[in-house]
């Protein structure tokens with residue numbers, strides 16, 4: 001059978017253009033993400049951080065868990081009418097959104113505006129990438145179910161959520177885990193006799209997942225919260241005691257991502273830097289693509305990424321890395337010379353401390 005090719009991207013790329021090359025730092029937590037509560041100095045603190053390369057994906061599911069924890073707490077603290085959320089990334093904004101369900105007055109504190117956060121830099125595939133969950137499979141399954149439902153309900157509603165096929169050269173652990181933990185949530189992967197692209201001759205796979213465009217999602221969540229009278233307070237916290245003395249609310253939801261490494265003195269937090277090359281948008285590309293790196297065509301850019309620099313905590317993009325990312329994907333389409341992968345820092349960064357590494361395959 002002849003497979004019709006899907007459109008080939010235009011790989012024209014000028015890394016010196018403003019915004020053509022960006023970098024963000026994944027808030028990775030050894031062991032697993034943190035989603036629990038503690039009481040300190042009569043403040044009830046709910047922690048929601050450490051989601052690695054899957055924060056967009058898990059956000060609404062974790063937010064629902066946060067809402068449930070706070071709801072239970074209110075039973076023993078009747079009369080509490082307010083809650084503080086720390087962080088304007090995707091975890092903070094989604095938690096704040098669902099906390100409104102409890103009729104609480106929500107105030108958000110952060111040192112960055114939503115579009116300046118790590119969340120705004122994410123590629124946006126809905127997949128369980130670079131996050132550990134050993135021993136928490138049941139909880140993760142519930143989080144995935146809720147998150148997927150919340151995102152699906154927002155398709156076509158101005159939140160930047162789209163359904164997309166993802167074509168991969170090898171099975172994607174990050175999507176297979178969804179199929180394993182929550183059968184039927186997304187369709188089973190299909191094997192293909194060859195990937196349907198120019199210059200591709202080998203077997204491959206196609207998954208059906210979501211693409212969530214972070215800049216659109218975050219701006220819309222912020223607008224919704226503004227409309228509900230949620231106050232945003234610009235504040236940089238120096239320490240945990242700074243939080244406890246500055247924030248007047250007795251319930252505090254901590255969604256500070258990598259900030260928890262110092263703010264909560266969490267030694268399990270590890271930065272993992274990722275760089276992204278941003279090509280001009282190409283609306284004809286209605287698919288995601290992964291092969292030792294990924295390409296997510298969004299409405300603002302065609303995003304090419306897949307670098308993992310463990311332990312590196314800076315947001316400085318490197319134009320040569322971005323150039324190499326584009327050249328790598330272009331080479332797979334026969335549009336650039338093939339280079340060794342080691343040239344572009346695309347590798348599994350995980351070493352001994354990590355128990356069940358989610359392979360960054362796409």
Ligand SMILES: Cc1cc2nc3c(=O)[nH]c(=O)nc-3n(C[C@H](O)[C@H](O)[C@H](O)COP(=O)(O)OP(=O)(O)OC[C@H]3O[C@@H](n4cnc5c(N)ncnc54)[C@H](O)[C@@H]3O)c2cc1C
Pocket residue numbers: 023024025026027048049050051052053054055056057058086087088089090091092109110111112113117118119120121122123124125126127235236237238255256257258259260263273274275276305
């Ligand atoms: C290159 C790259 C690609 C990615 N691709 C994907 C993807 O395709 N799919 C996916 O699901 N995820 C992806 N991710 C992961 C995702 O971006 C993160 O998991 C997510 O952004 C974490 O959200 P967060 O709200 O916890 O943290 P952040 O977005 O970092 O927000 C933290 C908030 O806390 C505030 N804060 C922190 N410290 C302090 C302090 N001391 N005082 C005051 N405020 C503070 C900050 O101002 C900010 O508002 C990617 C990440 C990177 C870097």
